[in-house]
Amino acid sequence: MSDARSRPVTGHVPVLRLGDVLLVTLQGDLHDSTAQQLQQDLAETISRTGVRGVLIDISGVEIVDSFLGRVLAEIAAQAKLLAARTVVAGMRPAVAITLVELGLTLPGLSTALSTEAGMELLSQQAPVPRPGGPRQESA
Amino acid sequence: MSDARSRPVTGHVPVLRLGDVLLVTLQGDLHDSTAQQLQQDLAETISRTGVRGVLIDISGVEIVDSFLGRVLAEIAAQAKLLAARTVVAGMRPAVAITLVELGLTLPGLSTALSTEAGMELLSQQAPVPRPGGPRQESA
Structure with a gap:
């Protein structure tokens, strides 16, 4: 029905390595099989x-649905199990509004306004923070 | 006819800023209007x-044609006029073979095997080398 739905990005979503971070740029619609392949x-x-x-840039994503929200949450969860943090960067204001309207507040995810801010966030923080463990600063 | 042709990535290709470099990840097919928008x-x-x-990652591009070759060359040319270097990273071996078969050796473009190598290349070199102008280092 919808024109947007009829143009899924099929095939591989490239996973780029930049130092200690993997960068994924989502563009347009994410197909079921593509999302599964990306998670793998x-x-x-x-x-x-x-x-x-793991830094996921979604500035190229204009339409969001519960499927994308779930994929992002699953990526973050599996990355955490593998001792890596996930930051979602570049969310459009309209996407944020839609996500909240859908009841998806992405509780397990950190966000940043730009890729650069996301990279900074990832470089500053420890991979997986332990609860109750304040940052120790030894001078 | 071809299935690959029927799934162009329409809309915006995100341009991410990482420090002194703009990163573009091309995925799947590039539509005419998308390419024009990206150049702009x-x-x-x-x-x-x-x-x-400017770092253009094409590891997600499986099928290449003369159109993509021309777009990459045009991006490099316009970036050079704006005092920026362009590196194309992550080209698949099959894509390299096809490009040469098409007679497109991308003379104005630097390439790197991975995004990381491309970033290193861009950080090492001066933006646009002036012919005969050695780097001045004042201590």
Whole structure:
């Protein structure tokens, strides 16, 4: 029906490595099989490379639905199990509004306004913070 | 006819800023209007931000044609006019073979095997080397 739905990005979503971070740029619609492939690629790449962070840029995503929300949450959860943090960067204001309207507040996810801010966030923080463990600063 | 042709990535291709470099991840097929929009976005962003490098990751591109070759060459040419270097990263071996078969050796473009290698290349080199102008280092 919807024109937007008829143009899924099929095939691989590239996973780029930049130092200690994997960068994924989502564009347009995410197809079921593409999302599954991306989750698998990310898990394998985190495990193989031992990176500490995953940055998902969604500035190219204009339409969001519960499926995308679920995929992002699952990526973050699996990355956490592999000792990596996930930051979602570049969310459009309209997407944020839609997500909240859908009841998806992405509780397990950190966000940043830009890719650059996301990279900074990932470089500053420890991979997976332990609850109740304040940052120790030894001078 | 071809299934690959029927799934162009329409809309915006995100231009991400990472320090002094703009990063673009091409995925799947590039539509005419999308390519034009990307060239315009890149030119505007280089001019606005004054970045020194453009990194185009094409590891997600499986099928290449003369159109993509021309777009990459045009992006590099316009970036050079705006004092920025362009590096194309992550080209698949099959894509390289096809490009040469098409007679497109991308003479004005630097390439790197991975995004990380491309970032290193861009950070090492001066934005646009002037012929005969050695780097001056004042201590």
